Amino acid sequence: MVSSRIPQLREELRGRGSFGARAAGDAIRLAANEWPEPTPMGRYVTAEDMERVLLNRYPGPGPATELRTILAQRYGVAPDQLVFGNGSGDTLLGLFLLFGGHGRTTLVFTPTFPIHMRLATIAGGAVARENVGLPYEVTTERALAAVQRTGAHIVLFCTPNNPTGTVIDDDVILTVAERYPETLVLVDEAYGEIAGRTLLPALPDHPNLVLSKTFSKVYAAAGLRMGVLVFHPALAEPVRAAQLPTSVSVVTYAVATRLARDEESVRARIAEIRSERERVFAGLREVGGVAPFPSEANFILFRISGDPVAAYERFLDEGILLREMSAWGCPGCLRVSIGTPEENDRFLAVAARILAPTPA
Ligand SMILES: Cc1ncc(COP(=O)(O)O)c(C=O)c1O
Known part of the structure; x- marks a missing residue:
């Protein structure tokens, strides 16, 4: 018999539900902001490529060299300014472990991606929330006041923000970075390419800025797990020195x-x-x-007049998996990812049928 006396998680980590989207069976999956069409690995990696991927050696710098060169050129930075990890979950956790953790606070502007808060907590740090609400407008005054109030060591801006799809003005972020040079200003640009926006050009003048990017969205490779952090050279060096050198697999680098x-x-x-x-x-x-909120990402948050949990279940009965957003601080809202044209047609047809209020 297993004793009831088993090791316990740290108190702040107990009693949380798991984060992943519900198993969907054959449903159309519009719940995780992925690219909806299949990306078969064989389209990209040939048998010849595979012969060159040597599994007996630790990764070392070699397997990352070409990826580093391509992305550095694309981002207009030096190759050494890039740090790789297994998706943003991994790169961001690493960042929180290095700059957050015990006795330190991360400030987020809610409603936003809950994984950020969870990672900061796992790393042992405190999370301060500035509740912006809907519509999601983060102003300079609000951001500066929140940093002042919380004494945050890390300030996280998600732009475009998940789940609202809203971009945050560059000025807001850069003013915070300039006013608080000892605070790490972390910008999650997971959806940046879709909005056509990035703070990369501001990096040379802002050593406390770090940009987070991922292969999970416009690179159509959420299953690959590849995340990239872009640092100013002054921060890149100590971060790379502190990091484990071999966390990303040679297979991941090759693909x-x-x-x-x-x-x-x-x-x-x-x-x-x-x-x-x-x-x-x-x-x-x-x-x-x-009432949909305007979005610059690959998803749309929308408010409905009825019960969102019941609507979520009805969509699922119709074979469409969405996200119900109450737990993210968006009462009355659902979020739909942009699917293939056929999936979007189907979503709209079902929405028209089940969401429109029935005449009295
Ligand atoms: C804002 C934001 N950052 C990061 C991610 C996840 O990225 P990754 O797959 O690289 O962990 C998501 C995924 O939905 C996201 O919405």
Whole structure:
């Protein structure tokens, strides 16, 4: 018999639900902001490529060299300014462990991506929330006052923000970075390419800025797990020295390198996401009782007039998996990821049928 006396998680980590989206069976998956079409690995990696990936050696710097060169050129930085990890979950946890942790505070502007808060907590740090609410408008005054109030060591801006799809003005972020040079200003740009925005040009003048990027969105490779942090040279060096050198696999580097070469597909995906998003947005606006929030990402948050949990279940009954957003601090809201044109048609048809209020 297993004793009831078992090791316990730290108190602040107990009793939390797991984060992942619900198993969806055959449902159309519009819950995790992924690229909706399949990305078979064989499209990118040939048998010949595989012969060159040597599994007997630790990764070392070699397998990352070409990826580093391609991305550094694309981002307009030196190769050494990049730090890789297994998706942003991994790179951000590493960042919180190095700059957050015990006795330190991370400030976030809610509603935002809950994983950020969870990672900061796992790393042992405190989380301070500035509740911006909906519509999500982070102003300079509000951001500066929140940093002052919380004495944050890390300030996290997510732009475009998940789940609202809103971008935060560069000025807001850069003013905070300038006013608080000893605070790490972390900008999650997971959806930045879709919005056509990045703070990369501001990096040379702001050593406390760090930008987080991922292969999970416009590179269509959420399953690969490749995340990238872009640092100012002054921070990149100590971070690389403190980090474990071998966390990313040679397999991941090999596949990510091939994906990174294919910039043409990235451009095509961005164009498709933007046009489909506008179509879904317009379609949702036509449904009575539904109020979508304008988005610059590959998802749309929308408020409905009825019960969002019941609506979520009805969508699932119709074979469509969405996100119900109450737990993220968006009462009455659902979030839909932009799918293929056919999936979006199906979503809009079901939305029109089940969300419009029935006439009295
Ligand atoms: C804001 C934001 N950052 C990061 C991620 C996850 O990125 P990764 O797959 O690289 O862990 C997501 C995924 O939905 C996200 O919304």
